[in-house]
Amino acid sequence: MNAPAPSLDVTFPHPAVSQRALNHLQALEAESIFIFREAVAEFANPVMLYSIGKDSSVLVRLAQKAFFPGKIPFPLLHVDTSYKFPEMIEFRDNYAREIGAKLIVHKNQKALDAGANPFALGTQNCCGFLKTRALLDALEAGGFDAAFGGARRDEEKSRAKERIYSFRDKAGQWDPKNQRPELWNLYNSRLNKGESIRIFPLSNWTELDIWLYIYAEQIPLVPLYLAREREVIVRGQSIILKYDDTHMLPGEKTQRIPCRMRSLGCQPCSGAIRSEADTLPKIIEELIAFRRSERENRVIDHDEEGSMESKKREGYF
Amino acid sequence: MATATGTQASTKFQAFLDEHLERELLRFTTAGSVDDGKSTLIGRLLHDTKAVYEDQLASIKQSRVNRAAGPIDFSLLTDGLRAEREQGITIDVAYRYFSTSKRKFIIADTPGHEQYTRNMATGASTADLAIVLIDGSKGLLPQSRRHTYIASLLGIPHVVAAINKMDLVKYDEAAYKKISADFLELARRLGIKNAQIIPLSALEGDNVVASSTHMPWYKGPTLLEYLETVPLAQAAEERSRNRGSLRFPVQLVVRPDANFRGFSGQVASGVLRAGDEVLALPSGRRTRIDSIVTYDGELQEASVFQPVTVRLKDEIDLSRGEMLVSPDAPPAVSRNFSAKVVWLHADPLQPGRTYLAKHASRTVRVRATAIHYRVDMHTLEQLPAAQLEMNDIASVNFVANLPLMFDSYAVNRTMGSMILIDAVTHATVGAVMLERDLGTPSVELVVAPTTQVHPLILARSAKTARSIVQILHARNVPHVLLDDPYIPACSLACATRVAQLAGLAAVYSGEDPSKELMQQIEQFLPQARWIQLPDGPLDEAAFIQRLDQVLHWENSEGKE
Numbered sequence: 001m002n003a004p005a006p007s008l009d010v011t012f013p014h015p016a017v018s019q020r021a022l023n024h025l026q027a028l029e030a031e032s033i034f035i036f037r038e039a040v041a042e043f044a045n046p047v048m049l050y051s052i053g054k055d056s057s058v059l060v061r062l063a064q065k066a067f068f069p070g071k072i073p074f075p076l077l078h079v080d081t082s083y084k085f086p087e088m089i090e091f092r093d094n095y096a097r098e099i100g101a102k103l104i105v106h107k108n109q110k111a112l113d114a115g116a117n118p119f120a121l122g123t124q125n126c127c128g129f130l131k132t133r134a135l136l137d138a139l140e141a142g143g144f145d146a147a148f149g150g151a152r153r154d155e156e157k158s159r160a161k162e163r164i165y166s167f168r169d170k171a172g173q174w175d176p177k178n179q180r181p182e183l184w185n186l187y188n189s190r191l192n193k194g195e196s197i198r199i200f201p202l203s204n205w206t207e208l209d210i211w212l213y214i215y216a217e218q219i220p221l222v223p224l225y226l227a228r229e230r231e232v233i234v235r236g237q238s239i240i241l242k243y244d245d246t247h248m249l250p251g252e253k254t255q256r257i258p259c260r261m262r263s264l265g266c267q268p269c270s271g272a273i274r275s276e277a278d279t280l281p282k283i284i285e286e287l288i289a290f291r292r293s294e295r296e297n298r299v300i301d302h303d304e305e306g307s308m309e310s311k312k313r314e315g316y317f
Numbered sequence: 318m319a320t321a322t323g324t325q326a327s328t329k330f331q332a333f334l335d336e337h338l339e340r341e342l343l344r345f346t347t348a349g350s351v352d353d354g355k356s357t358l359i360g361r362l363l364h365d366t367k368a369v370y371e372d373q374l375a376s377i378k379q380s381r382v383n384r385a386a387g388p389i390d391f392s393l394l395t396d397g398l399r400a401e402r403e404q405g406i407t408i409d410v411a412y413r414y415f416s417t418s419k420r421k422f423i424i425a426d427t428p429g430h431e432q433y434t435r436n437m438a439t440g441a442s443t444a445d446l447a448i449v450l451i452d453g454s455k456g457l458l459p460q461s462r463r464h465t466y467i468a469s470l471l472g473i474p475h476v477v478a479a480i481n482k483m484d485l486v487k488y489d490e491a492a493y494k495k496i497s498a499d500f501l502e503l504a505r506r507l508g509i510k511n512a513q514i515i516p517l518s519a520l521e522g523d524n525v526v527a528s529s530t531h532m533p534w535y536k537g538p539t540l541l542e543y544l545e546t547v548p549l550a551q552a553a554e555e556r557s558r559n560r561g562s563l564r565f566p567v568q569l570v571v572r573p574d575a576n577f578r579g580f581s582g583q584v585a586s587g588v589l590r591a592g593d594e595v596l597a598l599p600s601g602r603r604t605r606i607d608s609i610v611t612y613d614g615e616l617q618e619a620s621v622f623q624p625v626t627v628r629l630k631d632e633i634d635l636s637r638g639e640m641l642v643s644p645d646a647p648p649a650v651s652r653n654f655s656a657k658v659v660w661l662h663a664d665p666l667q668p669g670r671t672y673l674a675k676h677a678s679r680t681v682r683v684r685a686t687a688i689h690y691r692v693d694m695h696t697l698e699q700l701p702a703a704q705l706e707m708n709d710i711a712s713v714n715f716v717a718n719l720p721l722m723f724d725s726y727a728v729n730r731t732m733g734s735m736i737l738i739d740a741v742t743h744a745t746v747g748a749v750m751l752e753r754d755l756g757t758p759s760v761e762l763v764v765a766p767t768t769q770v771h772p773l774i775l776a777r778s779a780k781t782a783r784s785i786v787q788i789l790h791a792r793n794v795p796h797v798l799l800d801d802p803y804i805p806a807c808s809l810a811c812a813t814r815v816a817q818l819a820g821l822a823a824v825y826s827g828e829d830p831s832k833e834l835m836q837q838i839e840q841f842l843p844q845a846r847w848i849q850l851p852d853g854p855l856d857e858a859a860f861i862q863r864l865d866q867v868l869h870w871e872n873s874e875g876k877e
């Protein structure tokens with residue numbers, strides 16, 4: 001079994017990032033900070049979707065910068081499917097405490113009590129209940145009119161189509177055929193009752209930018225992102241981390257291999273990749289050599305053609 | 318783990334990081350008529366520069382849809398929505414990111430279909446370069462002209478005409494020359510300085526990344542070579558903006574505790590320096606920058622696009638929507654201005670109608686007071702227009718309820734751009750590029766120097782009308798009493814309109830106007846602007862409250 005490692009002792013050397021003109025990361029940072037400030041000025045009750053992954057970590061740092069010396073002026077909302085890796089939950093609680101942020105954890109308890117899990121429901125339906133429904137309920141319960149998310153346009157083909165301010169109708173749904181025009185950096189925050197907006201400050205960041213920023217800013221991360229030898233089950237193309245409660249199929253054996261997570265989702269549906277990259281520079285070097293996209297190891301995106309779009313229409317982040 | 322990672326940042330990695338961070342970024346957009354091959358070209362560009370992940374390529378090879386003559390329909394790399402694949406057109410902008418050893422690129426692949434021109438404008442508004450695709454077998458179409466026009470209005474510094482589908486015209490130089498000449502004439506008329514023309518085939522890959530063997534007569538660069546080497550306008554703009562005068566729109570006032578009061582924003586132009594004198598607008602107060610605060614420490618100065626928080630020497634009143642500027646070169650401060658407009662919505666722009674307008678960090682209410690002309694996309698002629706239809710490009714005068722602090726769009730994109738928002742549906746309906754301060758129109762000086770609100774007040778009796786006139790008088794609201802025997806009830810609409818144009822509130826006490834008449838009046842005076850009093854004695858307090866509501870339009874920001 002993998003004992004969760006202490007979450008916050010991941011520190012990195014401080015690089016000599018040039019401070020002259022606005023370099024590429026500084027330009028991205030400036031755009032994101034601008035978006036945060038606009039949204040906080042114009043929305044009555046915003047919230048940040050916090051998924052504990054690398055993009056969320058960057059999002060939190062940008063929010064700290066945007067409102068410094070004040071604290072982050074909105075709560076962080078984690079939609080907990082209860083199938084997250086234990087390392088993620090521990091990291092979440094420690095980190096929120098350390099930065100003094102208000103953390104809201106929401107579960108679709110009704111669905112969980114009814115036994116919702118990806119094996120019984122299939123990943124599509126499971127995500128529908130435990131993520132999308134739970135998220136919409138949490139947003140409604142909190143009366144939030146705007147929600148920040150860490151989605152990037154380079155992640156997936158339907159995300160490539162999304163505005164920075166992504167309008168949702170009264171049912172929380174996205175209509176990709178009828179998005180508001182979005183010119184320059186003049187974001188339209190006007191809503192009628194019941195409507196809301198998802199805001200994506202990281203829209204123009206790529207996966208590489210995220211890693212470089214994490215490195216440059218020494219942002220703490222869930223240790224699962226770094227390679228080490230872990231106990232796993234190799235099932236077809238997937239590498240599944242073995243925990244006490246991991247389902248094993250008849251005849252399956254565990255083995256120890258060096259591996260890491262490229263993208264963090266739910267434990268049963270996110271696979272690890274073979275990797276020896278145990279430092280950030282190594283991860284970045286590995287990333288540059290990658291020929292396959294980061295979401296490839298997430299089952300949900302591949303159920304059928306256009307499946308991410310369907311999820312997004314319904315309200316998935 | 319901490320120590321393991323701590324020392325391994327090799328100098329090789331540091332060199333990579335530095336090089337990566339300093340590599341220039343070019344943002345470009347596609348444009349042109351439907352089916353001219355924009356998405357196919359972007360897909361081809363990504364594919365030939367090895368910017369497509371294997372699993373993504375595999376998934377488009379397996380896709381049910383393939384409209385291309387070859388094995389791979391490259392347009393599927395950006396046409397990611399189901400409706401797009403079903404209909405074989407692009408509906409909304411797709412953003413793609415890739416880099417070569419020379420530059421990083423952000424691509425906006427926009428739709429050509431006329432119905433989605435608004436999405437093309439979205440993609441183009443942040444671009445430094447536009448690739449206008451022209452189908453080599455069809456030549457320049459009205460939508461190619463419209464997109465080129467929008468690109469020039471948006472001030473995109475570089476426009477490339479990619480004459481595509483050369484394979485369909487047997488790579489014929491004469492076909493290329495004909496379209497080149499048409500495009501250069503268009504570019505000349507639009508004042509586009511840096512126009513480049515490249516013949517290519519997106520489908521076959523000729524002149525996209527690799528030079529074409531089919532067109533030996535073409536000696537210029539391939540598209541990628543051009544994208545990698547065109548002098549960057551962005552860098553030039555950044556430099557010139559740094560030299561420009563300070564513009565710092567306040568986004569947010571930060572007050573974490575009683576001792577700290579700072580103003581957060583992003584420098585729009587010029588340099589913000591600790592100790593420098595600044596002018597606060599619109600108040601006109603002067604003060605000095607005390608310090609520049611960021612999460613990463615205090616700065617001595619901040620330049621263009623840097624997000625910072627400033628503290629001022631004096632406790633002056635300053636809030637979101639206001640601005641710090643250089644005292645020696647302030648922007649225009651005016652409620653009346655001219656602008657170019659691209660209308661984005663199916664409901665037409667109507668002069669006299671009120672829209673919300675977002676400019677820098679301020680939202681105000683505006684009305685179009687005159688449409689000088691709209692542009693005919695076939696001939697580029699300037700035609701008169703009573704209103705603007707979707708996709709119209711026009712020259713318009715506006716009046717705002719509060720002064721805007723602005724520079725012309727040509728000088729400063731941030732300070733000269735504005736969007737229009739429908740006050741009821743909240744849809745984004747117009748893109749506005751500000752031009753000139755029109756000062757205070759002379760007619761206003763004569764009749765209505767203080768207010769733009771012209772309510773119609775329907776009093777039920779002559780006595781009530783007289784009390785109302787007194788109230789208006791006491792509150793300095795310019796007004797006129799419509800109790801003249803030569804103004805019969807059936808002329809009320811005309812009379813009210815005249816009063817409105819003169820900047821006067823109208824008080825009427827004749828017989829109750831018919832429903833048809835009120836509908837007529839509502840065309841130029843929305844319901845919120847007239848007050849119908851109940852029968853019986855005047856309830857002064859209630860009336861004054863209602864009047865204030867109507868007048869409030871003038872004195873509030875857009876926020877309800």
Ligand SMILES: Nc1nc2c(ncn2[C@@H]2O[C@H](COP(=O)(O)OP(=O)(O)OP(=O)(O)O)[C@@H](O)[C@H]2O)c(=O)[nH]1
Binds near residue numbers: 354358385450
């Ligand atoms: N023969 C030939 N066909 C091409 C070429 N480029 C694109 N096409 C075809 O033209 C059709 C339209 O291509 P798209 O790339 O979807 O055109 P588009 O400009 O993106 O269209 P919208 O985005 O809907 O405006 C497809 O069937 C392509 O395969 C080319 O160079 N030669």
Ligand SMILES: [Mg+2]
Binds near residue numbers: 357392426427
């Ligand atoms: Mg297209």
